[in-house]
Amino acid sequence: MQEFPQLGFGTYKLEDRDECVEAVTTTLDVGYRHIDTAQMYDNEEFIGDALAESDVDRDDIFVATKLDTDNLGYDDVLETAHESADKLGVEIIDLLYVHWPLETYDEDETLRALDEVYEDGLVANIGLSNFRPDQLEAAIDGLAAPVFAHQVEMHPFLQQDDLLAVADEHDHHLVAYSPIARNEVADNDTIADIASEHDVSPAQVALAWLMAKGATPIPKAASPEHIRDNFAAQDLELTDDDVAAIDAIDESHRIVDFDEAPWNHG
Numbered sequence: 001m002q003e004f005p006q007l008g009f010g011t012y013k014l015e016d017r018d019e020c021v022e023a024v025t026t027t028l029d030v031g032y033r034h035i036d037t038a039q040m041y042d043n044e045e046f047i048g049d050a051l052a053e054s055d056v057d058r059d060d061i062f063v064a065t066k067l068d069t070d071n072l073g074y075d076d077v078l079e080t081a082h083e084s085a086d087k088l089g090v091e092i093i094d095l096l097y098v099h100w101p102l103e104t105y106d107e108d109e110t111l112r113a114l115d116e117v118y119e120d121g122l123v124a125n126i127g128l129s130n131f132r133p134d135q136l137e138a139a140i141d142g143l144a145a146p147v148f149a150h151q152v153e154m155h156p157f158l159q160q161d162d163l164l165a166v167a168d169e170h171d172h173h174l175v176a177y178s179p180i181a182r183n184e185v186a187d188n189d190t191i192a193d194i195a196s197e198h199d200v201s202p203a204q205v206a207l208a209w210l211m212a213k214g215a216t217p218i219p220k221a222a223s224p225e226h227i228r229d230n231f232a233a234q235d236l237e238l239t240d241d242d243v244a245a246i247d248a249i250d251e252s253h254r255i256v257d258f259d260e261a262p263w264n265h266g
Contacts, residue, residue: 003062004062004148004149004173005032005033005034005062005216006211006216006234007031007032007207007211007216007217007218007230007233007234008025008032008034008035008036008062008064008175008216008217008218009027009035009036009101009218009219009221009227010036010045010218010219010220011023011024011035011036011037011041011043011104011218011220012038012041012177012178012220013041013220014041014043014046014220014222015041015042015085016076017046018214019047019222020043020046020047020050021046021049021050021053022052023221023222023227024046024047024050024051024054024060024098024191025050025053025054026227028050028054028055028056028061028223029054029055029056029145029210030084030111030228030231031231032214032227032228032231033041033056033060033062034060034061034062034064034218035047035051035061035063035241036058036064036065036175036177036218037063037064037065037066037088037097037149038066038067038068039065039066039067039071039080039084039099040066040068040069040166044065044084044087044088045087045088047063047087047088048087048088048089048090049172050116051088051089051090052089053061058090062094062095063088063090063093063094063095064093064094064095064096064097064127065084065088065093065095065096065097065109066096066097066098066099066127066129066151067078067080067081067096067097067098067099068099069099069102069103069104069105070103070104072098072103072104072106072109072110073104073106073109073110073113074106074109074110074112074113075113075115076104076152077116077117078113078116078117079115081093081096081117081122081123081232083120084096085122087251091109092121092122092123092124092231093124094124094125094206095123095124095125095126095127095148095149096117096125096126097126097127097128097129097149097151098110098114098128098129098131098139099129099130100101100129100130100262101128101130101131101135101139102168102260102262105240107138107139107141107142111142111143111156112140114126114143114145115143115144115145115159119145122164124142125148125149125152126145126146126147126148127147127149127150127151128147128149128150128151129133129150129151129152129175130151130152130153130261130262131150131152132263132266133162133166135162135266136150136163137261138164139164140170144191146172147170147172147218148169148172148173149172149173149174149175149216150163150166150172150173150175150179151172151174151175151176151218152174152175152176152177153176153177153183153254153255153256154174154176154177154178154179154210154217155176155178155179155180155181155206155210155213155255156181156191156206156209156246156251157181157182157184157185157186157188157251157252157253158248158252158253158254158255158264159175159247159252160176160211160215162222164213164214165246166214168214169259170203173215174214174215174216175215175216175217175218176210176215176216176217176218177218177254177256178256179206179207179210179217179218179219180202180203180206180207180219180256181206181255182255183203184255185202185203185205185206186201186202186203186228188202188249188251190245190248191205191206191246191249193241194238194242194245194246197237200232200233201229202227203219203226203230203233203237204230204232204233205233205238205246206232206246207219207233207236207241208234208236208237208238209238209242209243209246211233211234212238212243213243217233223254226251241254
């Protein structure tokens with residue numbers, strides 16, 4: 001099993017086949033080795049096409065997908081996990097998440113099914129996404145399989161200190177979606193000043209900050225320019241003062257929020 005790269009490529013909204021295949025093949029050419037998708041994105045088949053077209057060895061690419069909220073019943077987990085593997089063109093899904101603990105999520109049935117696909121070898125690692133800390137702790141206790149990753153919105157305006165602490169305590173990865181807050185980071189003076197000092201983009205600063213915190217950002221991009229710019233964040237070494245300045249940003253809001261979201265209940 002290959003290691004889990006600390007920078008990944010998100011594919012949300014890449015719903016056109018040609019655009020998706022071009023973006024993912026470019027991503028792999030640039031050097032990314034972690035691709036993140038979801039049943040909900042309706043592009044798993046396109047990701048599979050890109051993996052097949054790429055010159056990069058499949059064994060060197062870490063592929064993650066997520067179960068739709070309609071597919072969390074015991075039988076649906078088993079059936080659609082196999083469907084996702086077929087669409088992706090893989091024998092083993094490197095990481096399978098519960099996308100949201102909503103709708104058909106049932107702590108007993110969903111977790112039992114996850115344990116089964118893990119034990120059967122269809123899925124190499126189990127992940128959770130968008131869980132409140134209490135839900136996360138309950139799922140960790142309910143699973144026989146180890147939780148490999150928890151994916152949540154995380155960026156300088158939503159720093160997720162509590163979930164970072166849970167990740168450290170339970171030794172799983174915290175994966176950050178919307179890591180540049182739909183480029184709102186470019187409008188923040190602190191981040192813009194740090195970017196100017198290092199002669200890099202604000203997006204690179206946000207991504208480097210996340211990696212410095214120990215998180216795994218998965219920025220989405222379509223253009224080759226943005227794909228390369230984001231990848232270059234791995235070469236940026238922020239100073240302790242840079243990290244502290246971003247930690248101290250007095251602004252907090254979510255990009256992804258709705259009434260039924262777990263954090264708005266419980």
